[in-house]
Amino acid sequence: MSDPGLADLLGPITAYQESALIGTAVETGVAEALAGGARDPEAVAAACGCDPRGVQALLSGLVAVGLAARVEEGYELTERGAPLASAHPRSVASVVRKEWFFYRVWAELPQAVRDGHARIAPWRERLAADPETSLEFLRALDDLAGLFGTELAELAGPCSGRLLDVGGGAGSHAAALVEVNPGLEATVLDLEPVGPLVAERHPDLGFVPGDLDEPRFGLPADDSWDTVLLANILHDHPADRCRALLAEAAALLRPGGALLIYDWIIDPDRAGPPPVALFTPMMLVENEGGFTWTTPEITAWLTAAGLSRTIPRGASGPISVLRATP
Numbered sequence: 001m002s003d004p005g006l007a008d009l010l011g012p013i014t015a016y017q018e019s020a021l022i023g024t025a026v027e028t029g030v031a032e033a034l035a036g037g038a039r040d041p042e043a044v045a046a047a048c049g050c051d052p053r054g055v056q057a058l059l060s061g062l063v064a065v066g067l068a069a070r071v072e073e074g075y076e077l078t079e080r081g082a083p084l085a086s087a088h089p090r091s092v093a094s095v096v097r098k099e100w101f102f103y104r105v106w107a108e109l110p111q112a113v114r115d116g117h118a119r120i121a122p123w124r125e126r127l128a129a130d131p132e133t134s135l136e137f138l139r140a141l142d143d144l145a146g147l148f149g150t151e152l153a154e155l156a157g158p159c160s161g162r163l164l165d166v167g168g169g170a171g172s173h174a175a176a177l178v179e180v181n182p183g184l185e186a187t188v189l190d191l192e193p194v195g196p197l198v199a200e201r202h203p204d205l206g207f208v209p210g211d212l213d214e215p216r217f218g219l220p221a222d223d224s225w226d227t228v229l230l231a232n233i234l235h236d237h238p239a240d241r242c243r244a245l246l247a248e249a250a251a252l253l254r255p256g257g258a259l260l261i262y263d264w265i266i267d268p269d270r271a272g273p274p275p276v277a278l279f280t281p282m283m284l285v286e287n288e289g290g291f292t293w294t295t296p297e298i299t300a301w302l303t304a305a306g307l308s309r310t311i312p313r314g315a316s317g318p319i320s321v322l323r324a325t326p
């Protein structure tokens with residue numbers, strides 16, 4: 001007699017196959033070719049420079065998981081599979097490319113669990129060695145914020161004056177805050193190669209090159225801000241670095257200013273919420289010393305930085321907001 005518990009376990013055991021089909025459909029251009037009208041596997045293979053038998057195997061797999069369908073002339077993307085093409089109005093192609101990159105990084109999870117070290121280089125090295133892949137990653141984060149929204153604006157409370165988005169990437173979260181706080185003057189601080197991406201994605205934001213490893217992140221001594229935002233930054237760093245980063249960020253605030261933290265915050269027992277718990281091994285493989293932090297841990301670092309009033313604002317999704325003031 002079959003064991004329903006074991007049968008249920010087969011799903012996660014083989015889940016890599018669906019991820020690989022999706023990554024391959026985007027990576028090879030097969031999703032793009034299908035969206036562009038190619039139907040017959042031979043025509044799709046010719047359009048993508050692929051092997052016809054290989055394309056047929058991929059198409060069969062895509063049909064099995066509901067991303068493509070058999071039609072009279074060959075195959076087409078289903079409604080569920082259509083966003084895999086980059087021309088789709090709600091395309092997830094950049095997100096697939098980012099996750100396909102991590103698919104291969106996660107294959108090294110056993111080594112990371114054994115030795116505790118990340119499997120990829122820090123941002124500065126990644127941006128220097130392979131700027132296109134690194135900027136594509138940041139484009140994917142911006143697309144995700146655009147597709148799924150960001151609750152930051154509604155949870156942060158009103159912001160006015162000057163806002164600095166530290167390690168802001170494409171500037172998705174600063175842009176979301178500007179949208180609901182007219183007149184807010186927002187600037188992204190990030191490593192120099194990220195500047196053109198901010199101009200491409202959110203041209204109304206300012207950009208200042210800076211470095212998290214420098215005092216005041218490389219900003220002049222007289223520069224001060226009403227709001228300093230750290231969105232998805234703390235999880236990239238070990239505890240002692242988080243404490244130092246928050247001290248630098250607090251030192252940039254004007255009197256009356258506020259520090260905003262937008263991050264994947266884990267429960268004190270580190271067992272939930274489920275999306276944050278699952279995000280924790282991602283930090284292990286991606287960032288040296290990366291982890292998910294608890295509200296009490298972050299609050300203690302903020303208090304040490306002179307920000308003793310911290311208001312946690314939970315979100316319906318996995319990412320929470322902490323607003324800290326002296």
Ligand SMILES: C[S@@+](CC[C@H](N)C(=O)[O-])C[C@H]1O[C@@H](n2cnc3c(N)ncnc32)[C@H](O)[C@@H]1O
Nearest residue numbers: 123141167168169190191210211212213231232
């Ligand atoms: C996980 S991404 C977060 C991007 C953005 N805040 C968001 O939430 O979408 C980390 C960001 O930190 C930036 N970063 C990494 N190391 C940095 C450094 N040493 N100085 C300045 N920025 C850095 C990266 O370029 C990247 O934009």
